[in-house]
Amino acid sequence: MLLDFCLENGGEMGMAPYPKGYLGNGLPPIPEVVGFGHIIQKESLPDGRSNIILEGLGTAEIVSLTSTEPFYIAQVSKREHQRNKNVSDELKEKIEELLVLTKRILLAEGAEEDLILKMNQILVHPFPVDFIASLIYFDFKTKQTILETTNLDTKANLLKQVLMGLNLGE
Structure with missing residues (x-):
């Protein structure tokens, strides 16, 4: 469901690590800054899951959550990072x-x-x-x-x- 939504909406997906030891109910909390990338490959598995390759594009700051059901959908502001180009x-x-x-x-x-x-x-x-x-x-x-x-x-x-x-x- 999440993967289909991302693929139908530009192929970008945000990623945040799962909090170690999280035992709460519902979706875990996410940090204000997350990594994001573009889905460049999807391999469907027989059990309904998928393996994906996500090309990292940078980080984004969560501005607001549009939805948390059935997964997080957020409005984000992409952050500018210094790239590995013309460096000392x-x-x-x-x-x-x-x-x-x-x-x-x-x-x-x-x-x-x-x-x-x-x-x-x-x-x-x-x-x-x-x-x-x-x-x-x-x-x-x-x-x-x-x-x-x-x-x-x-x-x-x-x-x-x-x-x-x-x-x-x-």
């Missing part, structure tokens, strides 16, 4: 370092070599820090802070702290 050499090096740290974590977790090789494409992704943050499991609050931050250098510094901690914990 120092920032490029920092993103490369994030990539190395991420590969180490994923290899330690048993990721396949094919995935690790494909990760070099992240260097030309418009939002490389957000993409890397989406691959690694760490606490929701920090991940949300990274998502909400619009300056690429600040985002990279926040993620570097997380990745350094995870690498030291190996």
Whole structure:
């Protein structure tokens, strides 16, 4: 139902992490800032569910909720983020370092070599820090802070702290 609604209305979908330990009734609360993207692929499964590939386009601030039944429908204001384009050499090096740290974590977790090789494409992704943050499991609050931050250098510094901690914990 949600997927059909999104596909019929421009193919965009917002995403927010499910609050850890939420036990309340009804729909869980969502943060004021959410990620959003465009559905680029849908694979229907025999049991009625679907696998989708969502291309991340940025973040949006929820202005108002139009509906909460049977799912959230919101009016949003898209936020402008600094893109990975025409950035300083120092920032490029920092993103490369994030990539190395991420590969180490994923290899330690048993990721396949094919995935690790494909990760070099992240260097030309418009939002490389957000993409890397989406691959690694760490606490929701920090991940949300990274998502909400619009300056690429600040985002990279926040993620570097997380990745350094995870690498030291190996």
